[in-house]
Amino acid sequence: xxxATPRYHQLKAMLREGIRAGAWRPGDLxxxxxxxxxxxxxxxxxxxxxxxxxxxxxxLYRKQGRGTFVAWPRIAQGLAALTSFTEEMxxxxxxxxxxxxxxxxxxxxxxxxxxxxxxxxxxxxxxRRLRLxxxxxxxxxxxxxxxxxxxHLGRADLAGGSLYALLAARFGVIPHAAEQEIAAGRGDxxxxxxxxxAPGDPVLLLRRTAFTxxxxxxxxxxxxxxxxxxxxxTRLVRAxxxxxx
Ligand code: 16G
Numbered sequence: 001x002x003x004a005t006p007r008y009h010q011l012k013a014m015l016r017e018g019i020r021a022g023a024w025r026p027g028d029l030x031x032x033x034x035x036x037x038x039x040x041x042x043x044x045x046x047x048x049x050x051x052x053x054x055x056x057x058x059x060l061y062r063k064q065g066r067g068t069f070v071a072w073p074r075i076a077q078g079l080a081a082l083t084s085f086t087e088e089m090x091x092x093x094x095x096x097x098x099x100x101x102x103x104x105x106x107x108x109x110x111x112x113x114x115x116x117x118x119x120x121x122x123x124x125x126x127x128r129r130l131r132l133x134x135x136x137x138x139x140x141x142x143x144x145x146x147x148x149x150x151x152h153l154g155r156a157d158l159a160g161g162s163l164y165a166l167l168a169a170r171f172g173v174i175p176h177a178a179e180q181e182i183a184a185g186r187g188d189x190x191x192x193x194x195x196x197x198a199p200g201d202p203v204l205l206l207r208r209t210a211f212t213x214x215x216x217x218x219x220x221x222x223x224x225x226x227x228x229x230x231x232x233x234t235r236l237v238r239a240x241x242x243x244x245x
Contacts, residue, residue, distance in 0.1 A: 012050040079234040086162035097132035105154040116146040125153035141223040176213040202227040
């Protein structure tokens with residue numbers, strides 16, 4: 001440790017560097033505050049302050065009675081382009097995966113019929129999947145699909161690949177645009193256990209209505225995303241201004 005920079009700052013930088021260099025990987029337990037203070041010759045208070053700041057910055061997380069762990073880097077997802085889960089993960093070099101929790105053809109509820117512009121009772125295919133990246137659970141997605149021929153989706157293999165790719169290849173349904181809302185929520189016991197979080201932990205609720213290139217709504221999805229795993233970003237431009245020069 002040098003004398004000029006505050007000690008907690010130096011310890012923090014060392015911990016951060018250790019995480020960046022892969023000495024500790026996401027989900028790994030880091031040394032206790034006592035071990036850190038012994039190893040680096042700093043007080044327990046200094047060690048605690050370094051760890052607390054990294055927890056506040058989202059790099060580490062604490063589990064009651066278990067210790068402090070390295071957090072997963074957040075998925076920073078743009079809100080301008082219509083993408084699929086598979087595309088988002090592949091763009092980051094992550095391996096997308098799905099566990100199909102439910103997949104059935106059934107009559108549309110009245111609310112679904114309104115969203116999908118169908119007559120009430122028309123057959124839709126409802127698919128509930130746990131979505132994974134490199135085997136880590138990120139989201140529970142419930143998609144209701146309604147378009148001519150969608151009853152054949154009831155038996156399609158949705159565990160092995162992308163729903164949007166399948167829709168385009170097998171049904172000629174090309175995802176073109178979507179309306180999406182994002183709200184804060186809390187995971188119920190079942191969702192939390194699927195996502196590997198504690199019941200009541202914060203989650204993001206995403207609702208999407210997606211339209212084909214002919215402007216027909218083909219999907220209404222309600223999804224629950226881990227709030228600690230995602231950051232959504234968008235670029236805002238002030239009305240009435242333009243870039244000059
Ligand atoms: C996205 C969509 C979902 C869609 C899925 C298809 C939300 C908020 N967004 O995650 O509606 O069904 O992509 O992904 O749920 P896939 O093509 O990888 O199966």
